[in-house]
Amino acid sequence: MGITRKALASRPVAALASPRSVDDYLDLVHPMLTVHQVRARVVEVVRETDVATTVVLAPNGAWRGFRPGQHVEFGVEVEGRRRVRVFSVSSSAHGRRRGNGRFSVSVKAHPDGYVSQFLNQGLVPGTLVHLSQADGEFVLPDVVPDDLLLLSGGSGITPVMSMLRTLHESGHRGRVTFLHYARARSDELFSDELDELAGLDELADAGVRIVRVYTREPEPGAELTGRFDLDHLRRLGVDPNRTLTYVCGPAGLIASVRETYDALGAADRLRAEYFKVPAVDLDAADATGTLTFADSGTAADNTGATVLEQAEAAGLSPAYGCRMGVCNTCAVKKNHGAVRHVITGEISADTDETVKICVQVPVGDVDVAL
């Protein structure tokens, strides 16, 4: 942190700018000139597949960097509205490929994902984007163990790709198995780079194996076929009990990996990150009780949807960001009652706790401060 930045972030300067922030004044000089708010300029938009894009970003000085596996909130303005979504960083933490301080996020267009669609079609180099600092616990440990499995499905490849690239560039020596499931090669991100890495003798010598499984259109002579199962790991010589495993992808993949590891008593070796909030399949008939919005004095019959969706259906407009339980923008006080996390299934029933309403469904009678 430079001396100027330190001075600008100091308390006396904040008091002079009060009730505004220093950034509000620096903005007059240049939009990239900020002390606290992370902003970045889009440097390059790379088309990965028909529907997937990598966006290379040059962040400003407020960016504190990331650890491979972390994600970032990404905000673009479309027709006057800022749309915020969360994307994984896909580049190497060393940034050698992308140059000074730059990093990239890779995004697959979601059929009804407004922002991901926009990134694929509307984003041009030079655009200013609003970012959060990188966040998330799905990261490599400081000391990377000798045995590592990076397992991914679909667009869940991005955080583990960042890990793979980082390990490669840092010259990591140890057994790394990179196992990715995609529907078909045409559906896969980073195919050319993965081909290239798989063909490198230095990587093979170091113990890096890159295996891809195309579940719908298997390649002729493919080593593995079909969806994930324990047999795949056995054939790759991976012992779940000895291998630190990172898995990222859709809920179905994570569930089957988790079952496998649980059955082998290797649950503590597994780190998982979901890539898409699964639709809550609680039948409306199964949802019971009343969801009460205490502050606005309204109540509604619990429909089994997330608290956020039910609040919106009741005409409230609570603040939200990512809508996948990551950014914490929607966190509100739950006064009482039990809620179930749509991803982990975990139930929390403490009175007076703060919950992220975008990923919590009410179980029975629930009262939230909305």
Place this chain on the structure above:
Amino acid sequence: MSHHHRRRTTVEAYDASDHNRAPLPLVGDAGQTATVGLDRMTAEQLDEFGRELDDVRQRVLDDLGQADADYIRRVIKVQRALDVVGRIAMFFPFVLPVFVAGIVLLGISKILENMEIGHNVMHGQYDWMNDPLVDGRRYEWDNVAPAEDWKHGHNYIHHTYTNIHGMDRDIGYNLFRVDAEQPWYPSHRFNLPLAFLLMLFFEWGVMYHGVELDEYLGGRMSKAEFTARKKRALQKVRRQMLKDYVLFPALALPLVPFTAWWVPLAVLGGNLVANVIRNIWTFLVIFCGHFPADVETFTEEEAQNESRGQWYFRQLLGSANITGRPLFHVMTGNLSYQIEHHLFPDIPARRYPEVAKDVHRLVEKYGLTYNTGRLSKQLGSVVHQLSVMGRKPDDPYLVGNSPESKALRRAKREAAKRAEEDRVTV
């Protein structure tokens, strides 16, 4: 001090931070219908009037977009620039024109910040942008009144129960008698000089109003809530004072050896004057929007269980506009379109001029009055009203501390108590 009606009516909880919902009407006994507007329109006409105004609102909301975002950001940029340039110019008190220009620019900057930016953003007019810069929930304005308490008293109480005696604490702010329905007390003899003082220190009045001492003393607010309000107000006052009257003057200290010993004092004085300029201007706009003679007030009884159309009717007849050129409207935060603002408090204020055309059309269609006029006309009316209402009325029932008035209040209290007991026994 002014009167307090006992609150017999249920006030349904309303989330003042959720601006996109229409405020809830005053709820009374089931079966009872509000009489607001029935002397001038039929219930059917009022319903139709409500629907037509809802359509106007929805049309604007559907049309919000880049132009509105660009506009508010441009205003913010101009305001920041005026702020910076004004403050820098104030460090040159030995060049009088520069110094005076600095004070004026800072004053204008504070006006823009309080009116077109702060007031409107805190109404949630730009929440749809999802930009933290203009988020009604997070915004804090350049004023000694903390945003949180101001939003409760203004967005919720004043904008929902506009001009209902006993509900809207903004009818004379518990300080002035501005309406014939208010009981007269001897302190109202000082209506005009007090108003003049309030004009100079308006931000302090707004802060004091937001602490709601009267609600606490009247037993309608818990001690914990009152303490929290006091704490927030003190904290905000400290911050504002520190910036305007300590830190910026202190920045002038290094200039002293090269100029004169009084330069920091001049900066302090300049800040004070800029704050007073802002206070005078906001006072004028707000008084002219609410207290000209023809503005109507209402009773709790007539507003209970009112329809959407009646709510709109009350807002329309309870506010007054000021005519002027576009720049004048920007400087008032478009609160010169006070009527449109009261009809649609949550749509961006820059849309009020276009909305006013529709409001005019409906006013003509239903033969209603539309209170508008030049600043001088509205101000004259306010001064006249304050002075007339300050005189002791002949009717003893209108004199708050007269035996007749006291007896009347006692009788009302007892009747209400009996009614309550009847309800319990039944």
